[in-house]
Every structure is written in C-alpha cells, then in structure tokens.
Amino acid sequence: MSTTLERWEPVIGLEVHxxxxxxxxxxxxCRNLFGAPPNALTCPxxxxxxxxxxxxxxxxxxxxxxxxxxVGGTIAEVTRFDRKQYFYPDLPKGYQISQDKGPIVTxxxxxxxxxxxxxxxxxxxxxLEEDAGKGQHEESGGSTLVDLNRCGIPLLEIVSAxxxxxxxxxxxxxxxxxxxxxxxxxxxxxxxxxxxxxxVNVSIRPRGTTPFGDRVELKNLNSFRGVERAIRHEIxxxxxxxxxGGKVELETRLWDDExxxxxxxxxxxxxxxxxxxxxxxxxxxxxxxAWVDRVAAEAPELPLKRLERxxxxxxxxxxxxxxxxxxxxICRYFEETTALCNDPKNAANWITSELFGLMKGGVSIxxxxxxxxxxxxxxxxxxxxxxxVRSAREVLAKQYEDPRPAKEWVEKLGLVQVSDRDALxxxxxxxxxxxxxxxxxxxxxxxxxxxxxxxxAMKETKGRGNPAILNEILAELLKTF
Ligand SMILES: [Zn+2]
Numbered sequence: 001m002s003t004t005l006e007r008w009e010p011v012i013g014l015e016v017h018x019x020x021x022x023x024x025x026x027x028x029x030c031r032n033l034f035g036a037p038p039n040a041l042t043c044p045x046x047x048x049x050x051x052x053x054x055x056x057x058x059x060x061x062x063x064x065x066x067x068x069x070x071v072g073g074t075i076a077e078v079t080r081f082d083r084k085q086y087f088y089p090d091l092p093k094g095y096q097i098s099q100d101k102g103p104i105v106t107x108x109x110x111x112x113x114x115x116x117x118x119x120x121x122x123x124x125x126x127x128l129e130e131d132a133g134k135g136q137h138e139e140s141g142g143s144t145l146v147d148l149n150r151c152g153i154p155l156l157e158i159v160s161a162x163x164x165x166x167x168x169x170x171x172x173x174x175x176x177x178x179x180x181x182x183x184x185x186x187x188x189x190x191x192x193x194x195x196x197x198x199x200v201n202v203s204i205r206p207r208g209t210t211p212f213g214d215r216v217e218l219k220n221l222n223s224f225r226g227v228e229r230a231i232r233h234e235i236x237x238x239x240x241x242x243x244x245g246g247k248v249e250l251e252t253r254l255w256d257d258e259x260x261x262x263x264x265x266x267x268x269x270x271x272x273x274x275x276x277x278x279x280x281x282x283x284x285x286x287x288x289x290a291w292v293d294r295v296a297a298e299a300p301e302l303p304l305k306r307l308e309r310x311x312x313x314x315x316x317x318x319x320x321x322x323x324x325x326x327x328x329x330i331c332r333y334f335e336e337t338t339a340l341c342n343d344p345k346n347a348a349n350w351i352t353s354e355l356f357g358l359m360k361g362g363v364s365i366x367x368x369x370x371x372x373x374x375x376x377x378x379x380x381x382x383x384x385x386x387x388x389v390r391s392a393r394e395v396l397a398k399q400y401e402d403p404r405p406a407k408e409w410v411e412k413l414g415l416v417q418v419s420d421r422d423a424l425x426x427x428x429x430x431x432x433x434x435x436x437x438x439x440x441x442x443x444x445x446x447x448x449x450x451x452x453x454x455x456x457a458m459k460e461t462k463g464r465g466n467p468a469i470l471n472e473i474l475a476e477l478l479k480t481f
Pocket of ligand 1: 025028029030041042043044045046047152
C-alpha cells in the first residue's frame with residue numbers, strides 16, 4: 001500500500017455504458033453494426049428528420065431486463081423515456097432519448113467472484129438510452145466530419161454505488177460486470193470497438209472518517225488497465241492537493257493514457273443543464289410479469305451457475321472451470337469439444353494447457369484454426385492408444401498452422417504409437433541392462449528410478465513408445481531380473 005493510501009481512503013463509483021447486442025437500433029430499424037461505411041446505417045429517425053417517430057426496440061428492453069434479473073435488481077413495472085438536452089452535431093435531434101425518472105432497472109449487486117476478493121458492489125440503476133454518432137476532426141481544413149452509424153444504437157447505462165475502495169476494486173468490478181454481460185449475450189463489451197465505455201467518479205477522505213470528499217469525474221478511459229491507472233493517478237493528485245492545504249474542485253477531467261495524466265475538461269459549475277422531460281413521442285410502457293418471466297426463462301446461465309455445473313457435472317477443478325468461464329467464447333469452444341469427445345476433463349486440459357500455450361499475443365479462440373473437432377479427435381487418439389500425449393502435442397502444434405485432420409499428420413510424421421509388445425520388451429530389457437543402478441533402486445522400492453529406463457525406451461522409440469505398456473513390461477521384467 002502506498003503511503004497515500006495509509007492516510008486516505010478512496011471512494012469510487014463507476015458509470016458504465018454498454019451497447020446492447022440487438023439486431024437493430026433503439027428507436028428505428030437501422031442495423032446495429034460496427035465497421036460499416038460512414039453514414040450507411042441511417043434513416044429519418046436516427047437522422048432526426050422532422051416528423052420521424054421513434055419506436056422502442058423490444059429486444060433492447062428484454063436485454064436490460066435480463067441484466068436486471070441477473071444482478072438481482074428490481075424491474076420497473078412501468079418504464080418511460082425522457083429527453084435529455086444535448087446540443088452536439090453527433091446527435092442531430094438536439095436531444096438524447098434516455099431514462100431519467102423511470103429507469104428500467106433499479107438496485108441489484110455485482111460480486112467480484114471471479115476477478116476479485118468476493119466483494120459485493122451495489123448498483124443504483126441501469127437505464128436504457130440511445131448512443132450518439134461519432135465526430136471526426138479533419139487534419140486539414142479544420143472541419144469536422146460526422147458519422148451517424150452509431151447514432152441510435154441502444155445503450156444500457158449501469159451506475160454503481162460509490163462502494164469501490166481502490167483501483168484494483170474498480171478493475172475487478174469491471175471485469176465481473178463484463179463477464180456477466182458477455183455470458184448472458186447482452187453485449188460484446190469490446191472497449192476497442194466502443195461497445196463498453198466507462199466514466200469514473202473518485203473522491204478521497206481521511207481514513208477512519210465517513211463523510212464523502214468532493215469528487216472528480218474521469219472520462220476518456222479506453223481500457224480496464226487505463227481505468228486502474230487513471231484512478232491511481234487521481235487518488236495521488238487529490239491527496240497532494242489536500243495535503244498542500246488546497247481543496248479538490250468538483251470537475252470533470254480527461255485521462256490521457258499515453259502521458260499517464262489527466263487534464264481539466266470542465267468545472268462542475270458549468271456542467272450542462274440537461275432539462276429532462278418526458279418524451280411526448282414515447283408513452284410510458286408497462287413491463288408485465290409474464291414478459292419478465294419469459295425473459296428469465298430464456299436467459300443463459302450465469303457464470304456462478306456455470307461454475308457449479310462445470311465442477312459438479314463435468315468434474316473439473318475450481319481453477320480449471322474458472323479459466324474456461326472467464327471467457328464465454330472459450331466456454332462455447334469447450335462445450336462443443338466435450339459434446340464431441342464426451343471427455344470434459346481431457347477436453348479442458350487440452351484447451352487450457354496445450355492450445356492456450358500455442359495462442360500468443362491476445363489471439364481470440366474464435367480465430368484459431370484448430371477447432372473443437374480437432375481437439376476431440378486428439379483426445380480420442382490418445383485414449384485408444386494410437387498416439388501418446390507427446391506425439392499428440394506434436395500434432396496439435398502442426399495443426400495450429402495447418403489444420404488438416406490429425407490422422408493425416410500422424411501418417412505424415414510417422415507418429416503412430418509403438419504398442420508392439422515384443423519390440424518393446426526387447427527395448428526395456430536393454431534399458432535395464434544399461435541402468436543397473438536404476439534396477440537396484442527400483443527393487444529397493446524407489447519408484448522414481450523407473451524414469452531412467454522408461455526414458456531410455458522412449459528415446460529408442462523416438463518418443464512413440466506407449467508409456468502405459470512400457471511401465472507394465474518393466475514391472476513384469478523386474479520380477480525375474
Ligand atoms: Zn435509423
């Protein structure tokens with residue numbers, strides 16, 4: 001703990017915006033897609049043309065309800081939309097449709113079971129709103145271009161209580177939240193594509209006291225590690241101010257990750273007045289019990305539920321199960337492999353130790369050429385004795401570059417395991433003759449000594465001896481040697 005943290009206790013709250021994984025936008029039929037040519041995904045509604053009327057996206061509301069249920073929040077019986085004044089060209093209506101008084105979800109908690117120390121963080125609310133477009137400043141000419149493809153994409157804004165007490169807490173909370181959102185197919189949560197964004201509120205108070213200090217809002221955070229760094233920096237900045245006899249100003253600051261520092265964006269006194277009022281085009285709508293029940297029934301299992309299934313039904317260790325569960329695309333891969341080979345333990349093993357060992361530099365499992373069919377085949381080939389583990393590893397490494405079926409690689413590399421008993425007996429005998437000390441040790445009960453002899457036999461078979469048979473032969477020969 002830094003000396004600053006011995007004197008000061010940070011109080012941190014997060015506002016997280018996630019783009020919901022719907023097919024279409026929040027209030028129109030334009031597609032919700034990343035990476036299309038600028039302004040290809042627009043219509044009179046999201047362009048804010050006069051007379052165009054919004055129609056709420058049912059799926060977006062369902063995903064918000066799914067989230068609310070997952071975190072144990074309260075789903076509003078009646079939810080409504082408000083207009084929030086917003087005067088920038090990336091939202092041509094001149095206002096953003098959001099939820100002020102009637103958010104779809106209130107309350108709930110997130111517990112850092114997978115990424116932290118099991119701390120429970122309360123949520124204040126989660127509400128629906130529409131995203132704005134993206135402005136792009138031109139280098140030459142000084143003009144600004146605007147791309148409205150993002151304009152109108154459904155967002156869920158998730159506001160935590162100020163329950164976080166350190167930068168590490170914030171990092172764990174964000175990871176836990178993302179895991180829930182991704183496991184439940186609510187959002188991709190890809191910060192690089194902007195489908196997850198977050199703002200952080202930080203204040204500090206002398207340790208042992210309860211009143212909150214004046215808080216600063218940090219914006220422009222581009223990664224979870226960036227969030228952590230920005231919070232650490234802000235804690236030090238505020239402590240230095242207070243310890244020099246100054247005071248913390250209520251303000252919004254922009255984080256510059258490259259420089260590792262923040263700069264003032266605006267003082268709170270000049271914060272915009274949003275002048276919320278109910279959107280006259282969107283009457284309040286009732287969220288019936290039957291609808292909520294249907295959403296609950298359709299929801300995928302939560303990470304903790306999945307952990308329970310992986311350990312009890314599949315017999316995986318807590319550790320292995322967590323390694324899989326922290327990435328939903330790895331879970332899909334693992335479940336597909338298990339369905340093919342019916343051997344969850346070996347499937348998990350091959351994926352987490354062997355395949356992960358080959359994947360370098362942030363490669364996603366969805367982009368790996370080795371597919372679940374390949375892993376399932378290797379598991380089967382080891383099980384039926386065609387390959388020993390060492391050869392199977394060799395095949396996997398080859399398949400990682402060239403994903404032809406294992407059998408082709410086995411043939412090409414001459415890897416079929418030597419299980420011919422007579423041939424192996426001769427080799428083991430030779431190994432015993434060459435290692436009299438190992439034989440003596442074995443007879444004295446030192447089982448580890450077998451390594452020298454089996455190792456010799458493996459070398460003689462160019463790594464293709466069947467280790468189970470080799471050990472069996474050795475045990476038999478020992479009786480008469
Ligand atoms: Zn549209």
